[in-house]
Amino acid sequence: MHVYDLVVIGGNVIFPDAIEQTDIAVHNGKIAHIGRLSAPDIAGAVQVIHADGMQVMAGMIDAHVHFNEPGFGDWEGFKTGSAALAAGGCTTYMDMPLNGVPPTVTTAALEWKRELAAGHSHVDYGCWGGLVPGNLEEMEALSEQGVCGFKAFMSAPGDPDEEAFRNVDDTTLLEGMQRIARIGRVLALHAESEPVVSKLTASLLAEGRTTAADYSASRPIEAELEAVIQALEYGKQTGCPLHFVHISSAAAVQMIQNARTEGMDVTLETCPHYLTLTDQDLEQIGPAAKCAPPLRSLEEQELLWQCIAAGQIDMITSDHSPCPTALKTDAAHMFEAWGGISGAQHSLELMISEGYVKRGLPLPLISRMVSLAPAQRFGLYPQKGEIGIGADADLVIVDLDTSYTVDQEQLLYRHKHSPYVGREIFCQVQLTMVRGHIVYTREHGMTDEPIGQSLCIPNEKPLSLF
The missing domain is CATH 2.30.40.10 (Urease, subunit C, domain 1)
Structure with a gap:
């Protein structure tokens, strides 16, 4: 016995x-x-x-959350954010380098974030480092300190604070990819073209157009595609492993899939909100459903589900981006409302409910997307990601x-x-x-006592899923 x-x-x-x-x-x-x-x-x-x-099932690994520490006062925080994840069946998360002040773009900021998380997280956690103008010399040290990868924005994150995370210029992006390729990490990209988004936004606001439909029009699928094309070209030049976050269109999925077929080391994620909500929901629900990229049409949503069934989307993440409720409810119009969805508590249940119960997708497929793939891609496998001996x-x-x-x-x-x-x-x-x-x-x-542990990811070449 x-x-x-x-x-x-x-x-x-x-x-x-x-x-x-x-x-x-x-x-x-x-x-x-x-x-x-x-x-x-x-x-x-x-x-x-x-x-x-x-x-x-193996616990979900949510590779994309924003818990707003340090520096954001009464925003989400590790304790409440990790509790919501645990209630939704998530056992590990990876906290993005924004939104926090200072952002996690230096080893000092990483150390501070880990100190704040220690003893306050209900589930295990890792941290992303950031790629921003001016921090190229910090990247190797951040990697040595065990970040799971680096995150860059190709469009403006929208935080007015002088110390906040900033989007990359073309020179920083290219040189950052070269360094990340040498280091042996993954670069995660928010792929929306800043020239396209800023031009459309300025034009719409100048005309006084501020509705939900106008906000959606300011960030069209074309902005996503243009950024994906540029990033893939830089990836080919540098050999940098890439991961595209919160992809919202089937056309972008296909571009990334084609690059992978040609031999590129590239993966992508989408989020439950793109699979369960549409641009019509944004109009009906209001700012609580605002995100970037914005929610798409019902037709686009169905195409994303087809991509999932075909195995073309690697993983599901929440992109949990919370804020004080007043930043949603008190905004003068849709463009001024905080752009982020609070959804971490329901990611796994939504995928099972919408994917398995409604559409008949196999539960092993859903488990691979929410657990195994992120564990493999970001250095947690075989410790985490599947039910296996050891x-x-x-x-x-x-x-x-x-x-x-x-x-x-x-x-x-x-x-x-x-x-x-x-x-x-x-x-x-x-x-x-x-x-x-x-x-x-x-x-x-x-349970009363948070038992989550910090995960330092070994500095090894990221695992290609294909």
């Missing part, structure tokens, strides 16, 4: 390529056994979790037989707004476990 710290029995375990009704045993925070357990092994376990009829016991149990409607009071964000309030979701997370510690249950909510 083995003595395990915890066993999960009877669940439908989601592996990257299969589903099997079986048991999982955990010892010292790691998965120690997968397979049917004997009665003595179950009886001897310190804790037994019955998962009969439910799905047991991996961290980062598990989420999901009930497919429970539906619920998102209510504002259920939100664990510091500022309780979300475009998903009032939306029915056709599954529900029942339990989230990080390294064998239960951090959330639907019955009891969050």
